Amino acid sequence: MAALILREKITTTEEKAKEIRPLIEKSITLAKKQDLATYRELLKRFPKAAAAKLFKDTAIRYQNRPGGYIRIIKTDPRVKDAAKMAVIELVK
Numbered sequence: 001m002a003a004l005i006l007r008e009k010i011t012t013t014e015e016k017a018k019e020i021r022p023l024i025e026k027s028i029t030l031a032k033k034q035d036l037a038t039y040r041e042l043l044k045r046f047p048k049a050a051a052a053k054l055f056k057d058t059a060i061r062y063q064n065r066p067g068g069y070i071r072i073i074k075t076d077p078r079v080k081d082a083a084k085m086a087v088i089e090l091v092k
Contacts, residue, residue, distance in 0.1 A: 001027075002050035005058065009089035017072045017088040028069045031059035058090065 001020050004010050027045060030038055031054050042051040062069055073087045 002046050004088060004090070005046065005050040005054050009087060011075070011085060011087050013078075014072075014074060014084040014086040017086040021070050021072065021088065024070055025067065027054060028058060028062055029067070031055050032063060034059065 001024060004020065004024060027042065031042060034055070039051065039055050042054055045051070046054065058069075069091055071089050071091050073089070075085045075087055077083060078085050
């Protein structure tokens, strides 16, 4: 989850993308409160660099957006085991 916050776009299996989507959405909504208690809660969930970026950059970018911060785009299956793959990214 921290990789998605830091890089804003990752490739993973479709199942993992669907699992982390609500967690990231809730974390961004929480970060929009912009207070010390919220920042400490984010530090419990994410490494320091990811929590800081989420609190200072990402939450401010989505301040006027009510939800839908994540986009999942299905891609071709993985070659080795044919697992369904997807790109999960933060909406610009």
